[in-house]
Amino acid sequence: MIQISAIVLMLLGIYGLLTTKHIIKMIIGLNIFEVGLNIFIITIGYKTGAVAPILTSQNNSSILNFVDPLPQAIVLTAIVIGFGITAVGLILAKKIYVQHNTYNIDEIGGKI
Amino acid sequence: MKYTILLIVLPLLFAFLSMIFKNQKKPLLYLGITVNVALLFIISKGTYMIGGFDAPYGINLVLDQYSYIGVILINSLFFLSILSNSKLIGSYSPVYLTLLAGVNGMILTGDLFNLFVFIEITTISAYILTSQSKKYIHTFNYLIIGSIGSGLYLLGVMLLYAGFGSLNLADIAAKSSAATGLLLPLLLIFVGLSVETKLVPFNGWVRGIYKNSNGLVGSLLASIVASAALFVMGRVLNSLFATSAFMSNIIILVAVITLMSGEFSAFKGKSIKEILLYSSIGQSGLITLLMVTGLIFPAILLIINNAVSKLVMFSIADEISPENKTYSDLKGSFAQRKILGLGFTVASFSLIGLPLFLGFYAKINSLIGLFDINVLLPLVILLITVVEGAYLIRLNIALWHPGEEGESVYDVKVVTQAESNMGMILTVALLSFVIIITGLKPDLLGNSVLSDHSLLNTKTMTTTSEFLIDLKGGL
Numbered sequence: 001m002i003q004i005s006a007i008v009l010m011l012l013g014i015y016g017l018l019t020t021k022h023i024i025k026m027i028i029g030l031n032i033f034e035v036g037l038n039i040f041i042i043t044i045g046y047k048t049g050a051v052a053p054i055l056t057s058q059n060n061s062s063i064l065n066f067v068d069p070l071p072q073a074i075v076l077t078a079i080v081i082g083f084g085i086t087a088v089g090l091i092l093a094k095k096i097y098v099q100h101n102t103y104n105i106d107e108i109g110g111k112i
Numbered sequence: 113m114k115y116t117i118l119l120i121v122l123p124l125l126f127a128f129l130s131m132i133f134k135n136q137k138k139p140l141l142y143l144g145i146t147v148n149v150a151l152l153f154i155i156s157k158g159t160y161m162i163g164g165f166d167a168p169y170g171i172n173l174v175l176d177q178y179s180y181i182g183v184i185l186i187n188s189l190f191f192l193s194i195l196s197n198s199k200l201i202g203s204y205s206p207v208y209l210t211l212l213a214g215v216n217g218m219i220l221t222g223d224l225f226n227l228f229v230f231i232e233i234t235t236i237s238a239y240i241l242t243s244q245s246k247k248y249i250h251t252f253n254y255l256i257i258g259s260i261g262s263g264l265y266l267l268g269v270m271l272l273y274a275g276f277g278s279l280n281l282a283d284i285a286a287k288s289s290a291a292t293g294l295l296l297p298l299l300l301i302f303v304g305l306s307v308e309t310k311l312v313p314f315n316g317w318v319r320g321i322y323k324n325s326n327g328l329v330g331s332l333l334a335s336i337v338a339s340a341a342l343f344v345m346g347r348v349l350n351s352l353f354a355t356s357a358f359m360s361n362i363i364i365l366v367a368v369i370t371l372m373s374g375e376f377s378a379f380k381g382k383s384i385k386e387i388l389l390y391s392s393i394g395q396s397g398l399i400t401l402l403m404v405t406g407l408i409f410p411a412i413l414l415i416i417n418n419a420v421s422k423l424v425m426f427s428i429a430d431e432i433s434p435e436n437k438t439y440s441d442l443k444g445s446f447a448q449r450k451i452l453g454l455g456f457t458v459a460s461f462s463l464i465g466l467p468l469f470l471g472f473y474a475k476i477n478s479l480i481g482l483f484d485i486n487v488l489l490p491l492v493i494l495l496i497t498v499v500e501g502a503y504l505i506r507l508n509i510a511l512w513h514p515g516e517e518g519e520s521v522y523d524v525k526v527v528t529q530a531e532s533n534m535g536m537i538l539t540v541a542l543l544s545f546v547i548i549i550t551g552l553k554p555d556l557l558g559n560s561v562l563s564d565h566s567l568l569n570t571k572t573m574t575t576t577s578e579f580l581i582d583l584k585g586g587l
């Protein structure tokens with residue numbers, strides 16, 4: 001169920017990207033896409049009723065039901081990369097605004 | 113010795129150092145690229161594990177014959193393009209070093225998630241470099257397409273992880289050879305990689321980016337980032353996609369459409385950079401076509417040929433017309449710059465595939481290989497070669513021939529050879545020499561770079577000596 005909602009979230013992000021003309025909203029759409037992707041990755045390693053893969057005084061046996069920690073590590077990296085891309089995108093959006101005095105792609109024209 | 117990781121780590125180290133020592137940026141950039149070229153002489157082939165975990169669990173670097181060629185090509189061409197366009201570096205030295213680390217990592221890594229990280233490092237550096245052109249809307253376009261592409265790639269990789277419990281390319285390739293139902297993850301991975309390799313529906317960003325970038329960024333993107341992406345594409349296609357005939361057919365179709373649309377658009381191009389960018393798209397399609405049909409050796413030759421030629425041609429295009437005029441306004445501009453002009457002509461003839469140049473050897477090798485598979489594909493390549501020849505020779509005639517008296521609209525500013533860029537002249541002369549020598553004596557490539565013929569283990573390929581025997585028998 002949660003996997004389906006993650007994919008719906010990704011599709012919503014792509015839908016937003018395709019339909020909006022506003023540059024900041026496009027960056028928001030990209031972020032929604034990335035959040036959906038990250039949730040999807042987390043669900044790959046999820047197991048109902050499992051514990052975090054850390055040996056503690058309460059959970060001190062390796063035969064316990066652990067969740068897979070690798071998708072969590074991957075999501076951590078993906079979040080950092082997504083942050084970097086968002087930062088570069090916002091810088092570009094600001095530069096575009098300074099150059100054209102608008103955020104609307106149609107008004108900029110996109111002439112090559 | 114385990115020096116291979118230094119190809120990735122040292123450029124990053126120099127990049128961070130040049131953020132600290134801001135007035136030493138340029139010396140650190142030169143030091144970084146020189147050290148990387150020096151490292152090429154001491155690295156040895158093998159598989160290196162990182163962090164002490166063995167291959168399916170930890171990340172590994174794979175330096176086989178295939179990635180060895182890639183690393184040599186990329187680091188030496190990076191060195192030469194920085195050298196020949198040194199006046200265009202500006203204050204972006206750390207970004208160039210990060211780009212170098214990213215492309216080296218893309219070629220070397222054997223781990224699919226690690227590949228995602230290196231693709232992102234490379235593309236973020238590319239976004240920053242291309243924003244130098246002040247055409248921010250094109251960079252923004254590139255950023256959106258690139259991010260969606262790499263997001264889809266990551267989704268495909270994670271679906272493979274959910275299926276096989278591994279991120280290691282070789283491990284997944286071994287496990288997936290008998291598996292079915294891989295269409296969705298493979299399709300997502302292909303779409304993700306297609307953005308950087310400029311295949312047809314995903315190359316909308318190329319026009320705005322290549323056309324407006326200066327000589328250094330243009331030649332880096334067209335020769336180095338493109339080659340790295342194609343090397344990655346070849347490795348992934350031949351390890352993961354080898355079993356899926358349906359996917360292979362889709363990719364062949366996409367590659368042929370890319371090839372034809374790129375070359376026909378180049379035929380209509382008006383300025384030198386426009387022609388070169390469409391020609392880059394066409395060459396990417398051709399190389400992907402060869403990769404997916406398993407002709408690794410001709411594909412590598414074409415990557416080398418394309419990278420060397422595009423480096424020379426992009427640098428010269430920016431040198432003679434930074435403001436990107438149409439080539440009919442640049443009539444006779446090689447008359448004052450004979451060495452650059454000769455280099456441009458040699459590179460373009462090699463791109464067409466005329467005999468005596470490296471491109472001929474690459475193209476005839478691919479034709480011979482493709483005739484074994486299909487009759488239509490070689491015909492497409494021959495047709496495309498005619499188109500390529502038409503526009504590149506027309507371009508050369510326009511740039512060499514000054515036109516009739518009073519007809520030349522180009523305000524000829526007399527530039528003597530001594531005044532123009534010495535680094536570029538040396539680079540162009542060296543690379544033209546390489547193109548001609550390897551064209552005349554292809555065995556030189558066979559004996560040095562391609563000495564070990566076990567490039568990729570999944571499919572067979574034509575080796576230099578086999579090819580020469582074939583050619584003699586055929587003639």
